[in-house]
Amino acid sequence: MIRIDNLSKNYGHVQAVKSISFSLADKEIVGFLGANGAGKSTTLKMMTGYLSPTAGNVFVNGNNIIEHSLEIQKQIGYLPELNPLYAEMKVYEYLKFHAEIRGIVGHNFKKALERVVVDCAMQGIVHRTIGHCSKGYKQRIGLAAAMIHDPKILILDEPVSGLDPNQIVEIRQLIKKLGKEKLVLMSSHILQEIQATVNRIIIIHNGEIVADGTSEELISDSKGMTQLHLEIQDADENSIQEMKAMIPGITVISFHKMNASVQVTLEYNNTSDPRKNVFDYAVSNGWTLMEMSVSKRNLEDIFRHLTQDGDPAHA
Amino acid sequence: MHNILTIYKKELRSFFTSPMAYVFLVVFALVNGYFFTNTFFLYNQSDMRSLFGIVPLVYLFFIPAVSMGLISREKSLGTLEIITTLPIRERDIVIGKYLAGLSLILVALFTTSIHYITLYNVGTTIDHGAVFTGYLGLALLGGVYTAVGVFSSSLTENQVIAFIVGIAIVLVFFLMDKLLMFVPASLAGIVQYMSTEFHLSNIARGVIDTRNLVYFGSVIGFFLFMTTRVLEARKWS
Numbered sequence: 001m002i003r004i005d006n007l008s009k010n011y012g013h014v015q016a017v018k019s020i021s022f023s024l025a026d027k028e029i030v031g032f033l034g035a036n037g038a039g040k041s042t043t044l045k046m047m048t049g050y051l052s053p054t055a056g057n058v059f060v061n062g063n064n065i066i067e068h069s070l071e072i073q074k075q076i077g078y079l080p081e082l083n084p085l086y087a088e089m090k091v092y093e094y095l096k097f098h099a100e101i102r103g104i105v106g107h108n109f110k111k112a113l114e115r116v117v118v119d120c121a122m123q124g125i126v127h128r129t130i131g132h133c134s135k136g137y138k139q140r141i142g143l144a145a146a147m148i149h150d151p152k153i154l155i156l157d158e159p160v161s162g163l164d165p166n167q168i169v170e171i172r173q174l175i176k177k178l179g180k181e182k183l184v185l186m187s188s189h190i191l192q193e194i195q196a197t198v199n200r201i202i203i204i205h206n207g208e209i210v211a212d213g214t215s216e217e218l219i220s221d222s223k224g225m226t227q228l229h230l231e232i233q234d235a236d237e238n239s240i241q242e243m244k245a246m247i248p249g250i251t252v253i254s255f256h257k258m259n260a261s262v263q264v265t266l267e268y269n270n271t272s273d274p275r276k277n278v279f280d281y282a283v284s285n286g287w288t289l290m291e292m293s294v295s296k297r298n299l300e301d302i303f304r305h306l307t308q309d310g311d312p313a314h315a
Numbered sequence: 316m317h318n319i320l321t322i323y324k325k326e327l328r329s330f331f332t333s334p335m336a337y338v339f340l341v342v343f344a345l346v347n348g349y350f351f352t353n354t355f356f357l358y359n360q361s362d363m364r365s366l367f368g369i370v371p372l373v374y375l376f377f378i379p380a381v382s383m384g385l386i387s388r389e390k391s392l393g394t395l396e397i398i399t400t401l402p403i404r405e406r407d408i409v410i411g412k413y414l415a416g417l418s419l420i421l422v423a424l425f426t427t428s429i430h431y432i433t434l435y436n437v438g439t440t441i442d443h444g445a446v447f448t449g450y451l452g453l454a455l456l457g458g459v460y461t462a463v464g465v466f467s468s469s470l471t472e473n474q475v476i477a478f479i480v481g482i483a484i485v486l487v488f489f490l491m492d493k494l495l496m497f498v499p500a501s502l503a504g505i506v507q508y509m510s511t512e513f514h515l516s517n518i519a520r521g522v523i524d525t526r527n528l529v530y531f532g533s534v535i536g537f538f539l540f541m542t543t544r545v546l547e548a549r550k551w552s
Binding site (some may be wrong): 011045048049050051052070071073074076078080082084085086088089093097098100101102103145 | 317318321325328329332333392393394396397399400401402403404549550551552
């Protein structure tokens with residue numbers, strides 16, 4: 001449905017997006033995750049025709065954004081970052097304005113209005129002035145305007161930022177519902193938000209895509225290391241180093257000496273499991289194993305690992 | 316076409332939902348009324364030429380003030396990103412906004428028709444044709460200044476800067492005719508042709524010449540074209 005092909009954007013000398021490529025299919029909820037300034041918004045702005053790519057292209061159902069931006073804009077609903085609105089307009093007028101530009105008038109507008117009011121749970125505020133609505137309602141007004149033409153593709157830039165926890169849950173549920181019949185691409189810099197809402201995560205860092213897949217795939221693909229925490233009596237640092245030399249595939253992450261025991265954290269690749277070897281080695285050396293526990297790296301560690309280094313690029 | 320109309324209606328609505336448009340209209344009517352009636356009974360002549368001399372001066376400040384927010388406000392609010400990602404051409408956005416600004420100017424100009432009514436009642440041997448062409452000239456001049464105002468509004472997200480730039484540009488057009496004596500003789504013809512006053516005075520005399528109409532049309536077209544290009548330039552920022 002959407003194909004991003006070697007897309008790049010430079011702001012002067014700053015390369016905000018560096019030749020990224022990915023494809024999005026119909027009825028998919030995709031999270032676009034990255035730290036502030038990673039290039040998320042720039043990518044979304046190029047997909048919606050607000051910015052032109054420096055190189056590369058965006059294809060939506062075969063049309064490319066450079067030559068057929070109007071065609072593509074007809075198929076897309078877009079909620080920009082910070083959700084700008086005309087505060088002096090009434091909600092009804094604002095939605096009518098969007099509908100008119102999309103060619104939805106008269107009876108069709110009434111039907112569309114009813115649909116988005118129900119979908120976005122905006123009953124009771126349709127005749128209010130936008131500036132008088134709460135932040136949560138404003139977010140829904142922005143969403144409703146993006147959905148007024150029932151687009152097959154929704155692009156939402158940070159749709160839940162600045163909302164309170166209850167509002168976040170509501171918007172999240174709405175997005176999940178929409179994702180059953182539309183392609184929804186939402187960006188966020190908050191991992192938990194993305195993880196709770198989407199099926200597929202694309203992580204962007206310094207203008208490059210560093211990961212793409214479901215959260216399970218990301219965890220298993222991420223050269224995921226498992227950590228093994230040990231508390232051993234009667235061992236010392238040298239003997240731990242000897243153990244490391246004896247058992248292949250483990251590294252010592254930390255070593256703390258306690259009163260009568262040592263605390264050691266080992267790390268090993270997900271593909272192997274050295275726990276039996278560690279246990280046998282402890283027994284053969286006469287150590288008393290007080291604790292042995294495993295902690296897998298979670299998505300948060302992976303996200304931090306993937307996005308920690310380097311300077312943030314332009315937003 | 317329907318997109319132009321949608322933008323036009325939105326802008327007009329936003330003019331009239333705030334008190335600003337009403338304040339503008341009242342101030343415009345009062346200022347013109349004051350200066351016109353000040354001398355009208357003194358001269359004791361049945362013509363409106365003095366009004367047609369005053370309105371261009373009031374325009375100099377009035378039109379940049381009306382049009383300063385047309386695009387700069389969308390930029391500062393961030394709503395420019397909304398309307399430029401809707402399926403609508405930049406050209407249509409610019410034309411819709413321009414026509415809305417021009418409409419407000421024409422409504423303001425219409426408020427001065429009260430003086431025509433006065434003249435009609437107290438005057439004798441009124442040259443109705445000259446009044447008509449005088450108004451036509453003022454409408455065309457309003458069209459040029461509004462195009463300049465929309466253009467300067469597209470350059471910045473700060474309305475005050477848009478206002479000052481707008482005044483600066485319309486002043487250039489206004490003063491060209493008055494500074495002819497400082498211009499080398501070889502350029503005088505061109506500079507005179509570029510000035511709005513030159514064409515306005517032709518029309519105000521009662522002569523509707525296509526050269527004058529072409530001039531006004533081209534200047535309006537030029538500034539609207541430039542505004543469209545400025546809006547499109549965001550894509551390559």
